[in-house]
Amino acid sequence: MMDEQLLMERLTDAAAAQDDLLPRAVADDLAAGRRRLRRRRFLAGGTALIAAGAVAVATIGMSGALRDTAQLEVPIATQKAPVNTQAAEDAAAVTKVQGFDGLMKSLMYKHFDPTKKHLNFTTGPFEIDNDLGHHGTQRKVGWNVAGDKGQGMFLIGLDRTAKGAGNTCGSFFEFESQPVTCHAITLPNGRTAMIGRQDRMIEFSYLQPDGEFVYVAVDPVFRNNTTIPVKKMTITDAQLIAFATDPALNLPPLTSDQNAQEDKLKDFAPSNDRIRLVTSRHLPGQLVFGRVHNPPGEALVVGTWTRGPVSAEVEVGVDAAPMASDCQSQLSVPSCVPVTLPNGAKGEYHEGARTYQGGPMYVMGATYQQPDGDLASVRVLTPGKKAQPGGITKEQILALVADEGLDR
Secondary structure (H helix, E strand, C coil), X not given: CCXXXXXXXXXXXXXXXXXXXXCCCHHHHHHHHHHHXXXXXXXXHHHHHHHHCXXXXXXECCCCCEEEHHHCCCCXXXXXXXXXXXXXXXXXXXXXXXXXXXXXXXXXXXXXXXXXXXXXCCCCXXXXXXXXXXXXXXXXXXXXXXXXXXXXXXXXXXXXXXCCCCXXXXXXXXXXXXXXXXXXXXXXXXXXXXXXXXXCEEEEEEECCCXXXXXXXXXXXXXXXXCCCCCCCCCCHHHHHHHHCCCCCCCCCCCHHHHHHHHCCCCCCXXXXXXXXXXXXXXXXXXXXXXXXXXXXXXXXXXXXXXXXXXXXXXXXXXXXXXXXXXHHHHCCCCCEEEECCCCCEEEEEEEXXXXXXXXEEEEEEEEECCCCCEEEEEEEEECCCCCCCCCCHHHHHHHHCCHHHCC
């Protein structure tokens, strides 16, 4: 049997290798770096399941790995109920996790395939992603018809919030020659959902009253498996609505340990406007801010800086302490070196050329672990293989990343 540590290392290396494939778009490069550590945490937790064997009573930790409830430490802030009551609630949450796959399959049969002749679950079970900041599931499910060589597909998503969802109505087929265009509909319960149809392609999303977000995509061809569309796959609006509004369609609750960790992701960062203001203070010139990226535990503002003929893309972010990565992963660069910041604290810095889909870029960046454990980061990219005269300087980057205005 393969040693658990060796298996974890191989899984980690394989995941990291996917992020190091170049060329890659600049935005994808940063996203790959920022998610790398979280993927490693998830994989590391997953190996515990391989080695754990049978357990009597367990609780799901932040990585999704099973742990003995005897080791569960309930944070003081969450001890509103007696410890034994809290432990019982945590054990009940674990039971719901263990039965979640069966629940999802039964609901799909109930609403889409009552005769159980078509749904194909060989792609694997519905599993809960309990990586920190994310609580939900997403699974593709096949659709077969006897005697038909084609295969259709459902993509089912259920997330704690719409903000953390991997898909929203209109996103799955957006790169098709004729993408799905979604529009709002009013459900029998008076709430609003989004739905779109293009030929037999369907997308549907709905925010439940409890805040959980349901997403369904229907494709007559399961593109991972075949190029042949199934001939008969008729899914009605009524079926989609009944599935999404079924009272049983709910995620298992978080345990006390998970809730305590998730609380650390709330209100940790300054507002996007504050980040823009601090950035402008340190980078004289013209700054035009564009996209923002604010999943749970992360805040990232991206802008374009120009001064005369020189231009650069500037990315300024803050990650909550539980989500903080190492410098290389945060900036998606091969190496970082220690550096002393203007405030006397220690940070890390990188500078060098990298190759992307659009050509070479000169990358300069720094990270700083703030006193509360949150991680501030700045990354600057300019076209070419060398730093441009008159461009943003190392000193400006270090002053920006250490600015108290980035620490809420």
